[in-house]
Amino acid sequence: MTESLQLGMFVMPIHDPTKPMAQCFDEDLELAIKCEELGFKDFWVGEHHSSTYENIVMPEIFLGKVLGQTNSIRVGPAPVCLQYHNPVHVASRLAFLDHLSHGRLNVCFGPGAVPTDMEVYGVHANDTGARVAEAIDFILKIWTSDPPYKIDGQFWSMSLSETVDEEMGIGALHKPLQQPYPPIYVPSISRASKGLAAAAARGFRFISHHMIHTDVLVDQWKTYSEGAASAGRATQPRDWSIARNIFVAETTAEAKRFARNSSLGKCIQYILDLTARTSPTGLQMWKRSAEMPEADCNLDYFMDQVVIAGDPEHVTNQLVELRERVGPFGKLVHVAHDWDNRERWLRNLELFTSEVLPAFNRAIGA
Secondary structure, eight states: OOOOOEEEEEEOOOOOTTSOHHHHHHHHHHHHHHHHHTTOOEEEEOOOSSOSSSOOSOHHHHHHHHHHTOSSOEEEESOEEGGGSOHHHHHHHHHHHHHHTTSOBOEEEEOOOOHHHHHHHTOOGGGHHHHHHHHHHHHHHHHHOOSOEEEEOSSOEEEESTTOBTTTTBSOOOOOSSSSOSOEEEEEOSSSOHHHHHHHHTTOEEEEOTTSOHHHHHHHHHHHHHHHHHTTOOOOGGGEEEEEOEEEOSSHHHHHHHHHHSHHHHHHHHHHHHHHHHOTTTTGGGOSSTTSOGGGSSHHHHHHHTOEEESHHHHHHHHHHHHHHHOOOSEEEEEOOOOSSHHHHHHHHHHIIIIIHHHHHHHTTO
16 A cells, blocks of 8 residues: 655745744744644745745754754754854754654755855855765764774864863763664755765665756656666655645645745745855756746746646645656645735644645555
């Protein structure tokens, strides 16, 4: 029998910068509690340091509060922006959070992309991939071995040997509760990514970005499967989480109208504008193919071909078509948007979990 689809929630977050920050965080916390009530399995929170729109600077602190007000939902930073942080600190604070959560921690490792974050941390975009890869190696070394340590990397160095005193209990870096470590995910935007293939070979899972076209999703799974096969590892649906912008309402016309004009549509336009201003390749990363004209990569395109909005039947059919096109995936990760209309966003979640999800699972034979 086919496994039922599981749900996750990703909070970037993109908030209205005129809204008080405390209100933004309170609403995100309320969302986490609601997600657990509705049966969501994962709750992810992004990391950004110098944006008035994306305003959670340390997701681990926020998730610590989520843990105190929930009982079962798994939580995770998505991603930990590794190029900004000493990997020894990352390894220790995540191991601590894993114990604090009683093993409810997921981890997503990746880069940050906000130009001002890079500037304030003194990081060059050309070094991002190498920094992330090196940081992951450091962290896994700490989590899977004991001192003495002597690691000299390109960007970081680490030594723990001369001052170790086992009798006094000093010189031990903490290991996670989940052994050998929590489930590790990586974010994925590109086609045929060497980084995704390498992650697959190491047994990491991945989350596909919410703004990429179905054709790119197909390519990502192919790349991931080939990377896993190169290491003799068989893939399974739980390896893959697909993020999507979804809105459900009583009628399809109403859902599409609200999605376009609400914080969902504004979020997509914001990302398009930011990418156009800061990316050396323009909007290339969001196109369904390299041949797609830049002018066509606009809000109309996303609303027509990427966003899933409609009444419960329409959304169910869209998700079944997505699965038929890309193959089985383990989790569908909803993208959270600013509550410009709290009641409608909550109603959207209730309609999805009470009507769309059961119908989808019936349609796939789960």
